[in-house]
Structure formats: C-alpha cells, structure tokens
Amino acid sequence: MAAPLTLHPIIPPPSLQNPLSKTTNTSKSSPIKTHPSLLHLENCNSMSQLKQIHGHMIRTGLFSNVYAASRIVAFCALEDTGSLPYARIVFDQIPSPTKFIYNTIIRGYTNRDLPREAVLFYREVMEGGLSPDNFTFPSLFQACADLDEGKQLHCHVVKFGFASDVYVQNTLMNMYSNRGCLTSAKRVFDKMSERTVVSWATMIAAYTNWDRSSEALSLFHRMQFGNVRPNEVTLVNVLTACARARNLDMAKKIHEYMMENQMGFHLVVVTALVDAYCKTGCMFLARKLFDEMPERNLFSWNIMIKGYVEDSDYKEALVFFQEMQGNGVKPDKVTMTSLLLACSHLGAVELGKWLHAYINKENIEVDVALGTALVDMYAKCGCIESASRVFYEMPQRDVMSWTSMIGGLAMCGHAEKALELFSEMQSSGVKPDAVTFVGILAACSHAGLVDKGCSYFRSMSCVYNIEPTIEHYGCVVDLLGRAGQIERAEEFIKRMPMKPDYFVLGGLLGACRIHGNLEVAERAARKLLDLDPTNGGAYVLLSNIYGSVQKWDEVKRTRELMAERNIKKPPGCSLIEVDGIVHEFVMGDKSQPQSDEIYLMLEDLIHRLKVAGYVPNKSEVLIDMDEEEKENALCRHSEKLAISYGLISTCPGSTLRVVKNLRVCSDCHFAMKLISKVYNREIIVRDRNRFHHFKDGSCSCRDFW
C-alpha cells in the first residue's frame, strides 16, 4: 500500500547526505536493484566505465548504500575486465563492509590465481576485527599455501563454528588431499554427518591422486549403497580411477551406465572414458569412441595422441597429430610433449626440430615437462649438443630433466660429462632418483669405469636411500661383464636379493660373447632358458656365442631346439628418417616403393665394402642355410637396408641416423665403420643400448658394446 503523500520523508539533496549513513535515497517502491546506476553497472564492460559509475554513485550518495558498494566491488573483483587493486581501494572506502564484500574480494584473488593475496587479505580483514562466515572458507582453502596454513585455517573453521558446513568440509578434504595429507582428508570425510555427491566425488579423486585407485573404486560402490546418484563429475573421477588402476571392466560398466543415463554425450565424461580405454590398452575402443564424439576439445586430442605414444604406436600418434591440425585444433605444450616423445622413440630428429621450431613460432610455453621432452628428443636422436643447449636454457629443471641429460650423455659414450653433470645436479639441490642411477651406471658401463660404477651402486642405498631395483643390478652385471670380469658378474648375480630376469642374464651372456667365455655363457643360457623357454632372444644370444667360438654343432643344436619349440627370433627392425618421414625396414624388406633402387644400392655398397676389406661375419647367422645364403641374409639386415635407402635419398655428405630395436650385430657394426669411410658419411645408429657414431672408419663405442 502506498504511503499517504503528506507523510513522505524529505530526502536531502545528494550533496547534503551523510556519506556514512546507511540509509538510502530510494523508497520501497523503487528497490535499489533497479537503481539506474546499478543497471548501468550490469552493462558495464570496462574499468573506465566502472570508474564513472563509481564516481557518480559517490556524488549521488548511492555509494553509501552497502549493497550498491558491494556491486562495485564484485565487478572489480570478479569480472574479467575488473581490477583487484581497485577493488581494494573501493573496499577501504566502505565504512562497514559486509562479509559478502570481503568474501567477494577473497574469491577474486583466488579466481585470478593470486593465492598469497587472498590469504593476506583475509588476515588483514580478521585483524581489523571482522569475522569470517561459511562462505569465506571455500575459496580460502583453494588459496592456502601449504598444510600448515591449511591447518590454521581449519582451526578458524572450528573456532567460528562452521565445521559442519558441507561446502566447508568438501573444500577442507580437497585441501588436505592436495597439500599432502590423505589421512586428514579421510578423517574429515568420515566425520561428515551428511555427504553430498560432491563429498563423494572429492574423496574418490583424493584416493585416485594418491595412487589408491582401488580404494577410490570401492568408495564409489559404497556411495551407490548410500543411494547417492552419481553425476557427470563423479563419473569423470571414477573413470580417472579406472584409468590409473588399469581397470577395463569397471570402465566398461561406467560406459554402459553412461549410455543408460543419457550421459553419453557429455564432453568431459566421454573424454575421461576415452582416456580410460587408452590407459587400459584398448586403443581400438578409444578411437571408436573418439570418432563418434559430437564435439571434442584439446584434452580429447591430447589424450588420443598420448594414448598412441604409450601404446608404442608412434607413427599413428604423428598421423593423428596431422588429423588434429586438419581439424583446425591448435596444439599446446601437452600435445608437443607427447609428440616429442614419439620422435625420441622413432629417432625422428627432423620432425623433432620442426616441432621445436613450431614451439618457438607459436610461443608455446616451454615448461619443465616440455623442456625435458626436447632434451630427451635431441639426446635420443644423437644430437647431444642441441640437447645440452636446450637443457641449459631451461629456467627450471627437475630430476627428470637432469636424468634425461645424464642418460643422453651416457648413451653417446660421454661418461665423464655425465658424471660431471651428476655432481652439478646435486650442487643445484636436485636429488637423484632411481632412474638417474640407471643413467649413471650406464655411463660407467660404456666407459669401462668399473670401480666408479660399483661405488655409485653402493652409494644408492647407503647415501641416497634408494633401493636398487633389478634394472640397477642389470647395469652392474653389464658393467662388470663388459670389462671382462665375467666371474665377478656371475657371482654378483648369485648374491642378488631377487631372481635375475632376462635382461640381467642377457647382459651376462652378451659379455660372454664379447670375451668368449663359453663356460659361464652356457650356465647363464641354461638359467635364461629355464626362466623363459619361449624367449627367442635367449636362443639367439646363446647361438651367437657358440658361433663366436666356432662351435658350429652347438649353433646347429640351439637352432634345432628353437625350431622344435617353434620359437621365432625377435625380428630386427630399423628406422630411418628422410625429409621428416620415418621409414621402417625389417630384414629382407621389399615393401618399399623404391625397393628396386634400394637393392641396387645395397649390391653396389657390398661390392665397394668388399674392395675396402669387408668380409661378412657369418658367425651370428642363425638360420640353417649354406654359406652363400648366409651372406645374403647378412647383407639384407634391416640396418643395411635402411642405410642403403638413406644413401640414395639424401645429399652426399649428410649424416645418416638409424634407430634399431635390437643391439646392432657385429657384422653390421663392422660394415657401418667401412661405409662411413667409403661413402664419407657420418652414421649415427641408436641400438637398444647406446649410440654408435660412425665416422671415418671407426665407431664412438670403440667396438665395445
């Protein structure tokens, strides 16, 4: 009902209003929300407009209305075009700010990723005599720096009586989990009298992030018993747990649930499902789902690319990247990191360089992960100088960056430099991990530094508190074996705290081949065949040793055993990159379009090598065939085919780079040395162990591999 006209209050002109007064110049029939200044504020989209409105509000006295003032603060603190410093100035002009107003500023700091400012502002306000409410804490917990600060804020929660607010509890759990204390997170969860779907999702994510995915999944079951319906976020978290736990069955169940509950088109959920299929090794299902997605984002593409890389399908990862570009999707640092990893495996340095240039051109941020991927790519492609350059340009380096560089130097045979870097790493305050020591031991092994290597191995547990794994034991066996200390290596294996595996015994066998120790070789081979009678590599190693000491009967017997047991030799495969395209060769390969030219080149090559003194070394040929056939087989080894292709398709004098999946055989090694001289080419071959840099008739490994 309208008030009688005669009783209307007299409103003073704005200039006479007391700025501290909380009364407003609006009547009940004109609520403040529809005041023209506030309507202006609704459409405001810049700070200069905001300042005009603010000034006008001060002049008209509207600013003394705390609601109006709060709208000004909210714009400055929360809008993209706002300004937090200005919000602070406005805040200081408000005589009695409400909790809403300072909560808004705290949230503004948190949203803009200014956590320090958020907490400092909170402290300042509290010291000014104000008190928090239940809305204050969620953004504060997001902003808090560490566990200590989080605990202090938790005390405030209790002190001010908000410990049973569900929002506060949910963010509290998240804070504890993210700041390193899963136990406290669980304690909060267990104490909750009412749990929302968010509470469950938060705890499921916490378990997953702490690598306790199976507990995450059982929590999901418990949630369903409690009649809480999962929503999209719940499913995303559960799928992440499935991915980490490699639980394909569960992922499939969630997939069914999604289809039954009309969640099959939710972008994030489907993307999480694609990831779960990738991680459980079902690239086919992942691809099918991806292809059927009505919309995709960068996450979806990155997940597929990473999926292919982790599935060791590097070429498909690169093909997929082309498809991504064809779809007009711009890659980011995550995409680049996965692609560089693919290049590392393929030895595709040209492509790797292209990616590096792309990163620079597109100003993609080189974070620690991407920088490390670049170092690793250059190092694994044998470009140790480029690797080193990128490494030293990195503003930040973590243990993986140092480890990549150390491992790269080790693979190239630069043992001294690798060890120097190891001490440099420690001076810079980065602690080595188990992988670092694999690099260190490999460096010692390739350089024949037996005592140093053994001393590093001992220091692992007593100085660095790192328990050596079977891989480290394998490195030491390799180290001793290569240096000719075969008996010591055998003794070392006997005293290992775990059963030797294929790589440990294979290392010993390899050493026996180099040093012609038949007695130990036979014992090692027997153990190796007991361990895994189907492993073709073990038979090949044994047969090679018999061959190296001209025990042809034994070679024959090993070969017959293989045939009897229907065991195939692991296929050798070589990759060579020409003009950014990776070509793959297997022995006797004729699948290349230029096959005829390649074989003509090969014939010429063998002829010229023979003139230069090449005699085919048939001792490592396993197949039952006559001498001429053996020679033919040797000449068609994948690395020789790859080199022939390289010779006909690159400019004279340019470096040839080959990646081989197995160790390079003695015959090819000898041939490569001669090729480097006869054709005046540097040849860099990465085998499964190390780099061989052939130049001018000799190899960087000094025939020691």
Added chain:
DNA sequence: GGGTGCGCTA
C-alpha cells in the same frame, strides 16, 4: 534485506 562458496578429463 539483497547477492556469494565445493568436486572434473591430457
């Protein structure tokens, strides 16, 4: 008095 806060995929 009004208007606020949480969990999600590489």
